[in-house]
Amino acid sequence: MRRLRMNLTTILGLALLMMAPSVEAFVPSRIVASSSSSTMTMKVSLPSIGRHLKKKNPFGRSSSESRILHMSADAASIAATPEEEEKKSFFQKIKGVIPPANERKKLLPLALMFFCILFNYTILRDTKDVLMVTAPKSGAEVIPFIKTYVNLPAAIGFTAVYSKLCDRMEQKNVFYTCTIPFLVFFGAFAWFIFPNTAFLHPHGFCDMLAAALPAGFSAPLSIIRNWSYAVFYVMAEMWGSVVASLLFWSFANEVTTVDEAKKYYPLFGMGANVALIFSGQYVKWVSKMRANLPPGVDPWGVSLKYLMAAIIAGGSGVVGIYKYMQDHVMTDPACIDQEKQKAKKNKKKVKMGMRDSAKFLMKSPYIRDLATLVISYGMCINIVEVSWKAKLKMAYPDPNAYSAFMGNFSSATGTVTLVMMLLGRTIFEKFGWKKAAMVTPTMIGVTGLMFFALNIFAPFFAPVAASLGTSPLMLAVLVGAAQNILSKSSKYSLFDPCKEMAYIPLDQDSKTKGKAAVDVIGNPLGKSGGSLIQQALIFAVGSLAAATPYLAGILGILVFFWYKAANSLGDQFEAAMTADAAV
Numbered sequence: 001m002r003r004l005r006m007n008l009t010t011i012l013g014l015a016l017l018m019m020a021p022s023v024e025a026f027v028p029s030r031i032v033a034s035s036s037s038s039t040m041t042m043k044v045s046l047p048s049i050g051r052h053l054k055k056k057n058p059f060g061r062s063s064s065e066s067r068i069l070h071m072s073a074d075a076a077s078i079a080a081t082p083e084e085e086e087k088k089s090f091f092q093k094i095k096g097v098i099p100p101a102n103e104r105k106k107l108l109p110l111a112l113m114f115f116c117i118l119f120n121y122t123i124l125r126d127t128k129d130v131l132m133v134t135a136p137k138s139g140a141e142v143i144p145f146i147k148t149y150v151n152l153p154a155a156i157g158f159t160a161v162y163s164k165l166c167d168r169m170e171q172k173n174v175f176y177t178c179t180i181p182f183l184v185f186f187g188a189f190a191w192f193i194f195p196n197t198a199f200l201h202p203h204g205f206c207d208m209l210a211a212a213l214p215a216g217f218s219a220p221l222s223i224i225r226n227w228s229y230a231v232f233y234v235m236a237e238m239w240g241s242v243v244a245s246l247l248f249w250s251f252a253n254e255v256t257t258v259d260e261a262k263k264y265y266p267l268f269g270m271g272a273n274v275a276l277i278f279s280g281q282y283v284k285w286v287s288k289m290r291a292n293l294p295p296g297v298d299p300w301g302v303s304l305k306y307l308m309a310a311i312i313a314g315g316s317g318v319v320g321i322y323k324y325m326q327d328h329v330m331t332d333p334a335c336i337d338q339e340k341q342k343a344k345k346n347k348k349k350v351k352m353g354m355r356d357s358a359k360f361l362m363k364s365p366y367i368r369d370l371a372t373l374v375i376s377y378g379m380c381i382n383i384v385e386v387s388w389k390a391k392l393k394m395a396y397p398d399p400n401a402y403s404a405f406m407g408n409f410s411s412a413t414g415t416v417t418l419v420m421m422l423l424g425r426t427i428f429e430k431f432g433w434k435k436a437a438m439v440t441p442t443m444i445g446v447t448g449l450m451f452f453a454l455n456i457f458a459p460f461f462a463p464v465a466a467s468l469g470t471s472p473l474m475l476a477v478l479v480g481a482a483q484n485i486l487s488k489s490s491k492y493s494l495f496d497p498c499k500e501m502a503y504i505p506l507d508q509d510s511k512t513k514g515k516a517a518v519d520v521i522g523n524p525l526g527k528s529g530g531s532l533i534q535q536a537l538i539f540a541v542g543s544l545a546a547a548t549p550y551l552a553g554i555l556g557i558l559v560f561f562w563y564k565a566a567n568s569l570g571d572q573f574e575a576a577m578t579a580d581a582a583v
Helices: 002-018 020-026 047-054 063-078 082-097 101-133 142-168 171-200 203-212 215-225 227-255 258-290 299-328 338-346 354-362 365-395 399-456 458-467 472-503 508-541 548-582
Strands: 031-035 040-044
Touching (some): 101 142, 101 258, 101 299, 142 215, 142 508, 215 227, 227 299, 258 472, 299 399, 365 399, 399 548, 472 508
């Protein structure tokens, strides 16, 4: 009878254990239950049960008794301290942040690919400015003319060619066809064109024209005088529009879903924007290296070879990674939906001419709002940037010093962008697409008006500059640099992810041709629009400095229309996502 009572006690204790939520009301001193949203951890203190379980049963154990004893042992091992629970929760959070294997397989190569593209673009952006701004009888005033009369026609021509290539070739072959010629040109420029500029540039002819023409023609003549630098400038600009904005993001949108884009696009460029830091320091290192060259050696020619060698290496990395993803990622069912991919390939392409494509795109309010965002950014950044670069040349007339400053500028841009990208994911999660799209116009509007105020009211800020131990000119340069850094970092961390997410719900024709029109034409069109405004004001008031108050007012108007387009596009994007989820 005693053994029977012992076994009954054991069974009763385990029954109470299995009924833990209700046991607490009966034996609170014995069983303590603590719960979270998804799990319940029980601390068991049943000494009488434990003593009975430790005694050997002389009649032998039945299978049911064995299972009961196993359950009691497992129950005793369930007990966990709060420290262990906290540690487990911490590791679960870490595990939740790491993407699964199928996402890592495509996201890591894409991040490395973007790193190489932005590494190249940063070097090219700094180099093109140094070449044109410090060229013989040239300056920052030339930039608006290049953007309007050289860059914009080149972008329109490329878009027409790209549209034909998309109709006649597979997308992967379009990528190779558009990327490799850039690398060939940059290599040829450093090793063949630049060493022979004395022979190739028509300085005598331009001097003759300058003597016969009014002084207002000096900027267009500078483009003709330094035509190879102007071509380099356009090719560097096109690398950003074509390879970074069009080819890379088209490919990224093809291999990622909307959910993946929302999670990773804000963080996606983090690795890439480390490229801004690396490339900026590389440019700075090359600039310092020039000082140690022996007499008689062209320092800028040597620097170009180092810089363009890095461009070729980075470009080769882009092509190699793209080839790897085509062979190993695009064919993996765990990464890419093969049925959808096959349906895209089998879908008959609708061939449209340039005029038909333009009509097709202009009928879409969605594409028009996207174009407004891109054009507004281009116009706003150009209006502020040209004025800043004019001040920058006054502060750093020497090409080496100018290049070194731009190297530090690029590194600072990369560092701030990394911080902004960490914030970007939180902004998307808490506030959504529309609020995230509003950050960049706000940043450019506020900082741009501060820079213009510093120039318009320069005498008022002179004591402030003196108290900081600098001159009003250098203070304007530093504030303009801060404006550019904050504007570009908000663009890379929020504006670009917002823009690229907006393409994902669109059909294939709108993705390819719409994106080509918006990114390749819209970006230079925005910069050219800003340049035309500056040219008109220079002709009207006589100088860029005198046009500053008008530029500040125009900047405010552009930011207003930017807000309006972002708000409209946000509503359309949410509607498109809802419709896409319903399918």
